[in-house]
Amino acid sequence: MTTLDTPPMIETPIHPAVGEWTLPEFVSEDQLPSREGDRVIQYREALREAMSEEMRKDKRVFLIGEEVAEYNGAYKISQGMLDEFGPKRIIDSPISENGFAGACIGAAMAGLRPIVEFMSWSFSLVAADPILNNAPKMLYMSGGQWGCPIVFRGNDGAGGQLGSTHSWCVEGLYANVPGMKMAIPSNPYDAKGLLKTAICDPDPVFFLESERMLGDKAHVPDEEYYIPFGRARRVIEGDACTLVSFGRPVNFCVEAAEALAGEGINVEVLDMRTIRPLDIDSIIESVKKTNRVLVVDQSWPFAGISSEVITQITEHAFDWLDAPPARVNTRDVPTPYAKHLEYDYLPNPERIAEGVRRVMA
């Protein structure tokens, strides 16, 4: 029974119990399947396709969350998945975000690949310890050994008059923690490609969707594709000012850009797609061309993503700027309940266009 010999330190990669991973072959943006076409599906269907495709390929992947199985998902994202994959892989959880997030970290360490659905990221706050203090640090605290391949996903941002406690944009708060990755797609095409990549990723991924976009429709190609993390997409090309955004507000930037084009201001719109890693190179490249920048961020301004982006711009491209870098955030107050106040609180096309005019002045 007794073993008291002292073997040498191990040169260890990931512990074998965690299991292996294979990242997909990534191609450049112009080699991805076309965004044009008539296979028009909703954002929620794109998410469902991503999960289902990966679950068919990898038996280790499963989905857990409140109402994901029998009820087909509180937002019908997982509709039909219980029928296809059965109750062992599509799992209705008790209402205990802390409980299922923590248990899934254990399951990931033991070789499974959990997809954890938070009905809303607002509810993830009660699971702060597992998602912020365990998952992103497990690998580090075990000397590079205990990876934690897990996807946490759910609705982020103001869902439409849900009141302040149910309207969190967690990206500003959570992206501060090293050791995790964060994706925040703005459209069905990216949602699918990014979620598939997230499920293959060996590190914890926070995947931020938006209740307000679940019904958005777009062409999503039949053929399989993966979108790499850390690569922004240029949505609109322009030379007057760079608009940097991510998630739902990207769509408002496009609306603002159309309005501004009528005034002769041609802005460039960058969709970051992932916040961690952040494609700062694409931002810098664009800023060196336009010499002006406005960051549009649906989380609070203080010590948030916009602050980080602007700091990095001033670090890398200070001499290229013709105007102080600017930002449009939510206002620095709890999310209002009343419809018109919530609209004004969030970045919206009018506020964004106004921001651009300020930068151009």
Add this chain to the structure above:
Amino acid sequence: MPRRKAYEAKIDYLQILDENGKFDARLGKDTLSDEQVIDAYEQMWICRELDETAFKLQRSGRMGTYPQNKGQEAAAVGSALAMVRGQDWLAPCYRENAALFMHGLPMHYILLHWMGDERGNQIPEGVNQTPLSIPIGTHMLHATGIAWAMKLRKEKDKAVITYFGDGATSEGDFHGAMNFASTLKVPVVFFCQNNEWAISVPRHEQMNSPTVAQKAIAYEMPTIRVDGNDLFAVYKAVKDARERAVEGGGPSFIEAVTYRLGDHTTADDARRYRDQKELDAWLEKDPLIRTRKFLESKDLWSEKQQKKLGERAKKIVSEVVKTAEGIGEPSTNDIFDYTFAELCDDLKTQRDTMRTSSLGQHPEQAGLRGQAERV
């Protein structure tokens, strides 16, 4: 409609070897063989030696904060003996060193960790343990998740044991883990070392329930309270729980009543908040003394063997200290390399610029400090 009883429960208390070394042969039947008890006693003694040495290392500035295990050795050793090494999994907190090394973790890893080196948490292949968990209670959920993975994969004859203190049962994580484990019916043993103190807060101020064991009733989980300084009672309870787990009976709860003879960690002084009389009473219930009395009563142990064990333990521990202190310091590269499974570009940049002592974090700024100095 008369009122009637909706639910009734009782909780057993098990003691097989009492404070005086008196053994209950009926209850103790089919527990540990004489050889196993000798081995267990040796492990307990070696663990105590490691513990005392670690304390001294901390006091002499050679180690960081350390939580002493002193007094809780029977709980660790008895439970470790009942679980199957290399097959079952351990999800520990930090007061069961003996269980860790009995299940294959090289002893110097334990010291290395407390010396402030994450590499002490690198678990060698074949050793089924999760890294030490310092935030109270979070690892009980991980244990549940690991057991759940075992169940989903239909792995036979495997179970998980998770260790935690009485203080951890006040955490939400505890209740989340208990609820999930019982609802999913997974093979996990919840092993509470009730050492009566959560740092400076005594148990009766932490909870209103007279036992910790009764908390498991809410989860319809088999539960028992045992004398945690009684090697046999601990072994028996854990063995039964493990059997139940591997046979598909789901999780069990064990409250092992023991006592923290030392401070919470080297960062506090228990004399400031604890009654000396209480400590003195528990010193008499020391599991090492009790187990030795048992062995002597059966003529299985002599003064000579004791002397030999003492010398052997000192030798092992001094070698372990030497090994731990002989391991080179972790490098700056490690902190970046350990953050993601594959080093990402921005961290690569930070790693590279750190070598150049730049002002910022980007190579373009690497030269700035030099320029400032020239000015």
